[in-house]
Amino acid sequence: MAHIDNPIIGFTKEDARCLHHPHDDALVVSIWIRDYNTHRVLVDNGSSVDILYYIAFQQMRIEREWLIPTNAPFVGFGGTKVYALGGITLLVSVDDYAQQITRDVTFLVVDYSSAYNAILGSPTLNLWKAVTSAYHLMIKFSTK
Template structure:
């Protein structure tokens, strides 16, 4: 994967290793977030916010005091409503580009450690 200022995020042949085509899998990445290698990051163009699990922050040794308390109600695709614990800004590193992104913190276990939604997608000029 490369990041081009003109073209955004690009995937090359090496990124297609171990993928059987055609596929309907979601776009799942591994990135450096706050100097930690975080796996199972889902890129979701249906999400209007970036989301990180409270448990993921704990595993990254980021204290809860770094979270700005702000409760929002997030509604998932199953119409389940979930209140956020707060918000946190974290640096995300992608192919030589460091950027700061705001994440809503949820205290729930999901299949992804982080969900990168439209705010991140637009900042990175990515098309999932």
């Protein structure tokens, strides 16, 4: 008999009640990064890294010396090579009233122009065992 460690996560019609369909909007959320309420965070299942853009990094008043050097480039949205200024692990909290998840997330900090302050990619989504729905513009994960 199979043992299920995780609850089944699903989406309902009620989850999409406030949306106008059809839509092609991106899944963008607000999260707490190091005690800063960070808006315009893109949830991107296709990203292999978690990214914090340098302008948001600066607004959090984090010393650049805290960055751990990295020299591996990755491919940006336009297909160009992007080099990170470094990596940093920060405490991230996502909550909706009584439901909350708080974990350390390692971001690559990039000095690159973007409409977003950060990108949550598959490393964090997998760590959180999160499930996303582009149709519902929603992310769900289990909490205690």
